Amino acid sequence: MTTIDILDPSVRTGDAMVDGQHRAILATVREIEEAVQNGTARARSSYWLDLFRDYLIEHFKSEDALMVRTKYPNLERHRAAHRAIAIEVHSLLSASQNGTVVVPSEIQAVARLFVAHIQSDDREMAIFTQDAHH
Numbered sequence: 001m002t003t004i005d006i007l008d009p010s011v012r013t014g015d016a017m018v019d020g021q022h023r024a025i026l027a028t029v030r031e032i033e034e035a036v037q038n039g040t041a042r043a044r045s046s047y048w049l050d051l052f053r054d055y056l057i058e059h060f061k062s063e064d065a066l067m068v069r070t071k072y073p074n075l076e077r078h079r080a081a082h083r084a085i086a087i088e089v090h091s092l093l094s095a096s097q098n099g100t101v102v103v104p105s106e107i108q109a110v111a112r113l114f115v116a117h118i119q120s121d122d123r124e125m126a127i128f129t130q131d132a133h134h
């Protein structure tokens with residue numbers, strides 16, 4: 001069971017770098033869901049959540065650099081959205097590392113936040129930054 005089809009047009013921003021990173025992150029979300037649903041060791045969900053967090057942080061840095069480079073006017077608002085998602089992922093990871101069993105609905109809730117962010121903030125950003133590129 002997956003949260004979103006990673007090829008769904010609604011999660012495409014049109015920026016090749018951003019879209020490639022989104023696909024990799026959403027593929028990782030799938031792996032997490034599977035690991036959690038299969039009930040394999042808690043350690044595995046920590047492993048995947050750790051990876052998810054690393055990918056997200058790297059990805060947010062890339063978007064941040066893009067927004068700074070193109071002087072995106074909604075930079076601060078976008079940064080706040082990134083921070084909010086990072087906090088949610090971090091709290092799941094901490095819980096998992098402390099031995100709490102993370103359930104699929106918790107992973108899906110964070111994934112939905114990320115997808116909603118792509119569908120709104122990231123698409124809006126990409127429209128601006130792509131114009132700024134050319």
Ligand SMILES: [Fe+2]
Pocket residue numbers: 063078082117121122
């Ligand atoms: Fe973003």
